[in-house]
Amino acid sequence: MNVDRKVQTLDEFTIQQMRDFPHATGELASLLRDIGLAAKRVNVEVNKAGLVDILGDAGTINVQGEDVKKLDIYANNQFVGVLKHGISCAGIASEELDDYFAFDDPVSNQSKYVCLFDPLDGSGNIDTNVSIGTIFSVYRRITEKGKPVNLSDFLQPGKEQIAAGYIVYGSSTMLVYATRRGVNGFTLDPSIGEFTMSHPNIKCPEFGKIYSVNHGNFFQYQEGVKGYITACQKKDATNGGPYTQRYIGSMVADVHRSLIKGGIFMYPGTIEKPKGKLRLLYECNPFAFIMEVAGGRATNGKDRILDVMPEKLHQRSPFFVGSTGMMAELESFL
C-alpha cells in the first residue's frame, strides 16, 4: 500500500512546524488556519464578483477618505468574523475600521495574538478583473492576558511581527506567509478547497529586471527617485538595462512578482503627499517582514521599515521594497 503523497496542505504544514517547538501552544497554527478559511470565503466572492451585485461602490468612504467597494466590506467582515470566533486572536485592526477592535470576551482576552489587515488590497481593480489581495500582520500582544487588548498592542514596530502574509486572488489564488523561519507559498487547489504547498522556502533573487512604480507621478517624486527611475531605463543599469516596468496597481500582485522573480516596488512620497499612499502597519510592515525573511530589503527611503516606531494605526509611509541589489542601486540615488 502506497500512502505517500507529495502535497502538503497549509494546515498540515503549520501543525508540523509547531511540532518542532516543544512549548508551542498551537495558537499560531490555529490563527493561520482561521485566516486561510476567511481567505477561501473571500476567494469565492472574488471569483463571482462579475456575476453578483457585489461590484461597485458601497456608497461609503473609509477612514482614509477613499471610496469603499462592497467586496472590501465583505472581506473585512469575513476576516474579523473568523478571528473573533477563533481562539488565537485577541483583537484586530483593519484598513476598513476607524479604530482597533478588542474582541473582549473571556476566550479572546486569553489569546496571544493581535492581527492587522488590509482585507482587500487593490480594490480599485475589482471592476476590471485584475488581481487583488489581502495583507495580514501578526504580533504577540504586549498587554497582560485576561484583559482586552489596547492600542499599544497594535502600535509595535514591524520587527516585532511574529508572522505576516498575503493572499493574492489572481489567475490562481495563493496564500504566502512568513515567520522568522522562512517564507512559504500555498496555492489553492479548488478541487479539494485547500491551500497546498507550491512554493517552499521562497527566496527573493538578489537582482531582478523589473521595477514597479506609478510612472504617472514621475514629476511629483523627489530628485533621487527620479534619478533612479531614469537609470532603470538606461542600457548600463547595473543588471543590464533597460529594466522592464510593470505596475498592476495592486501592491499584493506587484510585490508578489518582485518576491518571486526579483525586482523592486516603489511607492514614494510625492510633492502633494510626502508620505505617499501606503499604510505602514498593514501594507508596508507585512511586506517588509516577508521580504527580509526572503533575503530582500525594505525602507521608507531613509530608514528600515521594520525599525519605524508607529504612532497611529492608519499612518502612511513611503515604501521601497525588493531585491537587495536593486535596493542598493536605489539608495545610491537617494
Ligand code: AHG
Ligand atoms: P487599497 O485598494 O487597499 O486602497 O490599496 C491600493 C494601493 C496598492 O495596492 C497599490 O499599489 C496602490 O494603491 C496603487 O495606487 P496608485 O493608483 O496611486 O498608484
Ligand code: MN
Ligand atoms: Mn491596500
Ligand code: MN
Ligand atoms: Mn484595501
